[in-house]
Amino acid sequence: MIHLDTERCNGCGLCVLVCKGGPLLLDKGKAEVSEQNAVLGCVACGHCAAVCPRDCIRLSGKGLLPDDLTALPRKEDRTGYEGLLSLLLSRRSARNFQEKEVPREIIEKILAAASTAPMGLPPSEVSVLVFSGREKVRSFRKELLASIRSARWMQSGLFLLFVRLFSGREAWRMYRDFVLPVMNLYIQKDREGTDWFFYDAPLAFYFYGSPSADPADPLIAATLAMTAGEALGLGSCFLGFPGHLIRHSRRLKVKYDLPGKLQPGIVLLFGYPAVRFHRSLKRRFAGVRYAE
Numbered sequence: 001m002i003h004l005d006t007e008r009c010n011g012c013g014l015c016v017l018v019c020k021g022g023p024l025l026l027d028k029g030k031a032e033v034s035e036q037n038a039v040l041g042c043v044a045c046g047h048c049a050a051v052c053p054r055d056c057i058r059l060s061g062k063g064l065l066p067d068d069l070t071a072l073p074r075k076e077d078r079t080g081y082e083g084l085l086s087l088l089l090s091r092r093s094a095r096n097f098q099e100k101e102v103p104r105e106i107i108e109k110i111l112a113a114a115s116t117a118p119m120g121l122p123p124s125e126v127s128v129l130v131f132s133g134r135e136k137v138r139s140f141r142k143e144l145l146a147s148i149r150s151a152r153w154m155q156s157g158l159f160l161l162f163v164r165l166f167s168g169r170e171a172w173r174m175y176r177d178f179v180l181p182v183m184n185l186y187i188q189k190d191r192e193g194t195d196w197f198f199y200d201a202p203l204a205f206y207f208y209g210s211p212s213a214d215p216a217d218p219l220i221a222a223t224l225a226m227t228a229g230e231a232l233g234l235g236s237c238f239l240g241f242p243g244h245l246i247r248h249s250r251r252l253k254v255k256y257d258l259p260g261k262l263q264p265g266i267v268l269l270f271g272y273p274a275v276r277f278h279r280s281l282k283r284r285f286a287g288v289r290y291a292e
Helices: 014-018 047-051 081-090 104-114 134-150 157-167 169-191 216-231 241-247 250-255
Strands: 002-004 024-027 030-033 057-059 126-132 203-209 235-239 266-271
Touching: 002 030, 014 024, 014 047, 047 057, 081 216, 104 126, 104 203, 104 216, 126 134, 126 216, 134 169, 134 203, 134 241, 134 250, 157 169, 203 216, 203 241, 216 235, 216 266, 241 250, 241 266
Parallel strands: none
Antiparallel strands: 002 057, 024 030, 126 203, 203 266, 235 266
């Protein structure tokens, strides 16, 4: 629902300009809502309320509340490109963490930053499952390892033949040369009393989406969470494998009260780094081309 204060409206037309759903129009020098004029109707993007210079538009519905509209941060409070690049260059995937736990207020700050991610049309279809504290993270790891052990049938020659015939050579090589060796490594290290799965991290976030969500949406939110964690002095590490285990395990979904169907998503580990890095390493895309 679009709520217009027509007394304050000066007919500047900016709300009509940015509205791509089509329910807004100008009539007799004032903005009006007309669903008959709409192409898609209001999709709750919030652009009209955000662009209105006289603060005379409010939205409600699709997970939005009238008071969700907030003032933009001042330009002088925003990070410039050089500052952002410095932060990103300083980040390395952390796999050694201090004993120190991550306080709840830091967790809430990370979630606040991650929630600003573009996650499709409202209401959001991205959710986060937080494992706060080493004991909860260790319990989560044990559940995932149990799923790996129950899937040892994947190592059979018959399974690999099935993958080769029906999924192609690339999928077969991925399973043979990466997925199965990693599964074996996790179990071997667990037997030795070493956590090579979650690196004994004190905090883990599992970002996942509903079946109808864009598969990229949880990953974008997780990336912003990673960036926020770095700004707050935390080390982080992305793990894609757990999401696929959860997606195909009814037991895990029941255990953690997750939807029956979901996008695999991604796990993001956090903790205070136990080692200090002195140099950054450059990364490169596989290729960059400007279209002719």
